[in-house]
Amino acid sequence: MTDDDPLTGLDDVPWARLQHSYGTADDVPGYLRAMRAGVREGRYPPGAQLANRIVHQGTRSQAAAYTVPFLVRMALDPRLVDRHRFVGLLVAIAIGLDDNYLPNGYDPEEDRASLANLRGEADDWAQWIREAADDEQREQREGSWAQVLTDAEAVVRSYDAVREALPALAVLLSSDSPELRAETANLLAWFPEAAATSIPLLKAFIADEGSPGAAATGVVALGLLGEPATVPFVRRYLDSPTVELRWASAFALTRFGIADQAVVDALTQVVARPPEKSETMSFLSGSYSGLAAMALAETPDATTLQAVDAMLAGLAGATGVEAFHDRYYMAQVLFTLAFPGDPTEPPRRFADLSNVQQRVVRFVADQDETGWPSGAMDALRRWKVPTRPSDLRIYAGIAQAGH
Secondary structure, three states: OOOOOOOOOHHHOOHHHOEEOOEEOOOHHHHHHHHHHOOOOOOOOHHHHHHHHHEEOOEEOOOHHHHHHHHHHHHHOOOOOOHHHHHHHHHHHHHOOHHHOOOOOOOHHHHHHHHHHHHHOHHHHHHHHHOOOOHHHHHHHHHHHHHHHHHHHHHHHHHHHHHHHHHHHHHHHHOOOHHHHHHHHHHHOOOHHHHHHHHHHHHHHHHHOOOHHHHHHHHHHHHHHOOHHHHHHHHHHHHOOOHHHHHHHHHHHHOOOOOOHHHHHHHHHHHHOOOOOOOOOOHHHHOHHHHHHHHHHOOOOOOOHHHHHHHHHHHHHOOOHHHHHHHHHHHHHHHHHHOOOOOOOOOOOHHHOOHHHHHHHHHHHHHOOOOOOHHHHHHHHHOOOOOOHHHHHHHOOOOOOOO
16 A cells, blocks of 8 residues: 555555444445445445445444544545545444434434443442353343443444544635535534534535535535524525525524424325435435424424325325335324324324324325335324225225225
């Protein structure tokens, strides 16, 4: 390797002594080298395979933080292709799955406090280990404590490793690639402690950005950073002729408790008829309608007929594999809104449901399918509403028993 190789020093990391979700991390260098080479063949490219190991289902592993310097250098290397994918992996290393923190943003102090509390409980864990019935149980308990502590440390170390790289990565907001610019804006959204530096950069980026999806990503990022002083800047895009910018402005404004009719109208429009997806908007797997539904759920208008009918229209139009995430997130939001919590007394009949609930049930019954998210189905079950299509059609009066 030469001095300008972004993977210089890769073999100096003790990968075999580090862990990821599938065991020792000695396979990580191979994936990083394949990513540098631009390998794309196969069902799962090396970047996806690496992510599955170091950020499995959003869980940051011990090895994750150690990949950050190499991913940063590759992201900054103009000789490499698809550099936005390196930045996207850095987002995952920093926070895990973004749907755990949308639509409200990320607060790193929560994870730091969890780690501090865990370390403060070390004596309690030690006592629990000493009380083991035998050597085998003692080893199991020691392993459990070590793993819990390692996992909590990995979360904080991974986030901090990416945070330290932000000043170097910010230059990518002016790269030649709209995907890379947008992914960098996405990254900045998750570091509120760096807001004083990031906000001026994002505002300049949004003002000059020619890609609607990338500019919208920047506006969403401002909302997630949560600085009230950005509201006038964000609000100006609510009147934009570009649907992506109206959507982003409305989403961001709900973060500040602003939910007037113009905001609700912009959100319901996108819930019902989302703009075409592109790689320049990567929040929530690129689901404009899913994010709009999440933001709408935070407003007082969440369960009005306007909002519910918009979500039903969006679900009806979300067909095919490419619309999977739209359908998934909208269904989760809508079903939970219409059937919240555990009812004090579940309704006995379809006629006992509210107008909104009846609309949702009829829609689900008409779909004649069982492929709804488990969380959505759980909401119906809590309200004692049938979930099997044939039973639901009878319940809703669409069909009769025996037919």
